[in-house]
Amino acid sequence: MLNQHLWSDIDRWQDIKTALYKILDQMLKYPSTSFVSILIQENVWSEKKKIHYMLQALILESKMLYKQHTNDSITQFIQQRCQDYQDNPKVMLDSLINHSKRVIHLDRLVVKDSHGDQLLLTDPDAIKQATIHYFQNVASFSHTSKNHTVE
Numbered sequence: 001m002l003n004q005h006l007w008s009d010i011d012r013w014q015d016i017k018t019a020l021y022k023i024l025d026q027m028l029k030y031p032s033t034s035f036v037s038i039l040i041q042e043n044v045w046s047e048k049k050k051i052h053y054m055l056q057a058l059i060l061e062s063k064m065l066y067k068q069h070t071n072d073s074i075t076q077f078i079q080q081r082c083q084d085y086q087d088n089p090k091v092m093l094d095s096l097i098n099h100s101k102r103v104i105h106l107d108r109l110v111v112k113d114s115h116g117d118q119l120l121l122t123d124p125d126a127i128k129q130a131t132i133h134y135f136q137n138v139a140s141f142s143h144t145s146k147n148h149t150v151e
Contacts, residue, residue: 013039023054030057106131 017035024033033050036043084092094100109121111130121127 010038020051020054023058027054027057027061029061030054
């Protein structure tokens with residue numbers, strides 16, 4: 001692009017400069033930089049170098065911010081684990097072994113009443129009671145002992 005003289009016209013260069021100055025205002029650690037008012041063949045390479053140095057500085061700052069964010073996150077999670085160890089060891093142990101509590105949320109339930117008719121329950125307390133009743137009285141569990149002897 002530079003060898004073919006395809007750099008921006010004056011209006012476009014002014015828009016680019018405005019955007020660059022906005023970026024420079026946010027880059028507190030970057031030295032103050034000025035750009036030429038008109039791009040010509042003699043100054044286009046020096047302006048390209050200025051923009052390239054800005055880009056390199058932005059990339060470096062981005063990497064540093066990412067590393068700082070990672071370190072802050074690690075510190076926060078370590079502090080949370082220590083707090084859980086003191087206040088609630090079960091939460092800490094579940095976190096260490098990546099164990100999550102599995103829960104099924106029921107917002108409606110179809111049950112049979114004493115006459116055999118189906119009822120739709122939507123009240124949370126009624127759903128809870130019907131579920132408890134089911135697992136305590138209706139669902140059958142068979143527990144058998146297993147013999148683990150080696151023959």
